[in-house]
Amino acid sequence: MLGATGRTGEHFTNRALAEGHRVRALVRSPEKLAAHGERIEVVRGSITDTIDTDSLVAGIDYVVVMLGDAASQRRTKINTAFMKRLIPSMRRQGVRRILYQAGALSRPHGGRLSPALWLIRNLIARSFIGQHRDNESVMAFLATQANDLEWIVHRAGIYSDGPSKGRLQRSSRKYSVASFADCADYNYRMVTERSAIHTADLSHYE
Ligand SMILES: NC(=O)c1ccc[n+]([C@@H]2O[C@H](COP(=O)([O-])OP(=O)(O)OC[C@H]3O[C@@H](n4cnc5c(N)ncnc54)[C@H](OP(=O)(O)O)[C@@H]3O)[C@@H](O)[C@H]2O)c1
Secondary structure (H helix, E strand, O other): OEOOOOHHHHHHHHHHHHOOOOEEEEEOOHHHOOOOOOOEEEEEOOOOOOOOHHHHHOOOOEEEEOOOOHHHHHHOOHHHHHHHHHHHHHHHHOOOEEEEEEEOOOOOOOOOOOHHHHHHHHOOOHHHHHHHHHHHHHHHHHHHHOOOOEEEEEEEOEEEOOOOOOOEEEEOOOOOOEEHHHHHHHHHHHOOOHHHOOOEEEEEEO
16 A cells, blocks of 8 residues: 555555455555554555565555655656556566556546646646646556556546545546545445456546
């Protein structure tokens, strides 16, 4: 789990633990983790450190990525750089599947944004431009250099925290402004969803 202390990642981690899974989480600040117990293994570090990514993924079934640092991503594509180290480690360790959460305002590789999303991205959400570009670069990397693995991208349309507003469904066109909890629930279902492999779809409420 990458991003376990984040707003989506915390919900995802709690859900995975509640369902009886074991979780290995790379975190910069272990004290921020809400989840405790013998089923969570905490590895302290940053994706920008020279961490041992082979050890990080050894023995796991799924990699789940809900990383974001808008300030750093304005300067450098830190997620892309990390994914370029992580994917070879997954291959070496025989880990097949990865779910990566990007945003609805990030253009999928080979696709384009609707005019409405393009306007929101370039006007209202302009301060997140580095994050969009990093997410787009990750999607391009996965689509062009990692199709031997089972990657899944969720282009989430999160806007608010708060309680569940319903159940999100996958869509190539429709999107909803969702809560972090609902995006985490969607990601939890999607990581084992075979039909989502090699897609970079949006999500919307039924
Ligand atoms: N927030 C939104 O409204 C929104 C909307 C659409 C899409 N998304 C996408 O969803 C993803 C996650 O968003 P979020 O809002 O749930 O995340 P978030 O609350 O901003 O949390 C980001 C997580 O990434 C971790 N992280 C950042 N830099 C790191 C580093 N160098 N090393 C290790 N961990 C690091 C953070 O750790 P720390 O606790 O140490 O900071 C935190 O756990 C992002 O890709 C974002 O583009 C977000």
